[in-house]
Amino acid sequence: MGYFKQQQQQTLLLILALAFAIAITPALSVVGWDERHMPDPRVCWAQINKADGCEHEIYAPLVKKKIKLSYACCEAVQGMSSKCKNWMFNHGRLSPEFGDQIKGYCATLGVTLPPSYRIYYPDKTPPGHIGYGG
Template identity: 30%
Template sequence: MVSSRRASLLLTFTVTVMAITPALSQTTGGGLPGFPPTSQLECWKIINSVAGCTEQLLKSFEELKFDFLPDCCKAIIGIPSPCAQWIFPFGLSLGEQVNKYCTNLLGAVPSPAS
């Protein structure tokens, strides 16, 4: 029960961040501090370029278990560092765990952080 509640809170937070950021861009002319709003859209374009990847990402947050298809992992590994910080706002640890999962799934060597 506790992990289900935690997953629900995590999903709610993720959706809230995704919903608020465009609103901030419209009202204040910017998105997250130090991060241009157009760049945030570009970040999601990387994930959305693979059919079902956004859903896989949200499902993984909800269930606290990674389960990505290879094409989604390729997109995730290709996310630039500033995007990873925005897509994984709960700390770099989560982004690093997802990247490690995908790297292992694809059998690739991770690229150096930029």
């Protein structure tokens, strides 16, 4: 009978060790939360590039200091997923403020987003605001 009890203890220890390893795996992951939940930039740019020249139209105002997007480009921006909009306008040279300027410009062309929709979600809550700005 002692042999079977020893086998049961070993089996229980093995199960506990596996359960512990599975439980800590996400905590030890080398990939951060942002990287796991960030959209694929190729997919985001593919959505923008459905309108010919849209990528150029988005970057041109950074040099020319004047936004001039086509109706099709505004529709492409509107049609992007919220993850892509958040990534695009919180990344590199495209700031959240620039995203709001694009949203405003597209509204003048008649391409509008729902009134409560913000084109970006700030990474941090601005000083003096309570909760997450969204």
